[in-house]
Amino acid sequence: MxxxxxxxxxxxxxxxxxxxxxxxxxxxxxxxxxxxxxxxxxxxxxxxxxxxxxxxxxxxxxxxxxxxxxxxxxxxxxxxxxxxxxxxLDDADDGDDGIPEEDVEQVAGEAGVSKSEARAALEDTDGDLAAAILDLQ
Incomplete structure (x- = not known):
């Protein structure tokens, strides 16, 4: 200030x-x-x-x-x-994979794919949003 x-x-x-x-x-x-x-x-x-x-x-x-x-x-x-x-309200994760639901929704929206495809891509990239989106496009 x-x-x-x-x-x-x-x-x-x-x-x-x-x-x-x-x-x-x-x-x-x-x-x-x-x-x-x-x-x-x-x-x-x-x-x-x-x-x-x-x-x-x-x-x-x-x-x-x-x-x-x-x-x-x-x-x-x-x-x-x-x-x-x-x-x-789920700011942690949505299952045993440790991937936050918010991340799954963001990847699904950006890449134009289903949540299950987005979750699989996030698992493959160890939770890296940018890499997951690139892989899906």
């Missing part, structure tokens, strides 16, 4: 305070972002920072969403409940 690469953190904090910017680390356990398209982002254990600059509050979340929940499937409650029947 201010180009403070390599600057002393204490000096950066002092400069921000002089400019009227107050920074506070929040002890957040979980952050849920509900989007308009219904794909909610759920962050567990993310680092959350609140900045107050002249009365305008800004929140920064550092971390990766642990799950993406489809609001039609119960939203964040479906993530918390661990609904194993909903593939949109």
């Amino acid at each position: 201010f180009g403070g690469g390599g600057m002393n953190p204490r000096k950066m904090k002092q400069m921000m305070k002089q400019m009227g910017i107050d920074v506070e680390e929040l002890d957040a356990e979980r952050v849920v972002i509900e989007t308009a398209d219904g794909d909610d982002l759920v962050f567990d254990g993310a680092q959350v920072t609140k900045m107050d600059a002249q009365g305008q509050e800004t929140y920064q979340i550092v971390g990766s969403p642990d799950a993406v929940a489809d609001a039609g499937a119960g939203g964040a409650a479906a993530v918390e409940g661990g609904d194993a029947d909903d593939p949109a």
Whole structure:
């Protein structure tokens, strides 16, 4: 934001305070972002920072969403409940092959093939998406 690469953190904090910017680390356990398209982002254990600059509050979340929940499937409650029947909530994998379902869907869509063909190509390339797509085209 201010180009403070390599600057002393204490000096950066002092400069921000002089400019009227107050920074506070929040002890957040979980952050849920509900989007308009219904794909909610759920962050567990993310680092959350609140900045107050002249009365305008800004929140920064550092971390990766642990799950993406489809609001039609119960939203964040479906993530918390661990609904194993909903593939949109399956951010790990879809079987013993260790290939994430999201990767299978991406390869199938890009290469214009079925999910089973995409999964086989991903298995042949040890999960390399680009190589799988190239092999199928």
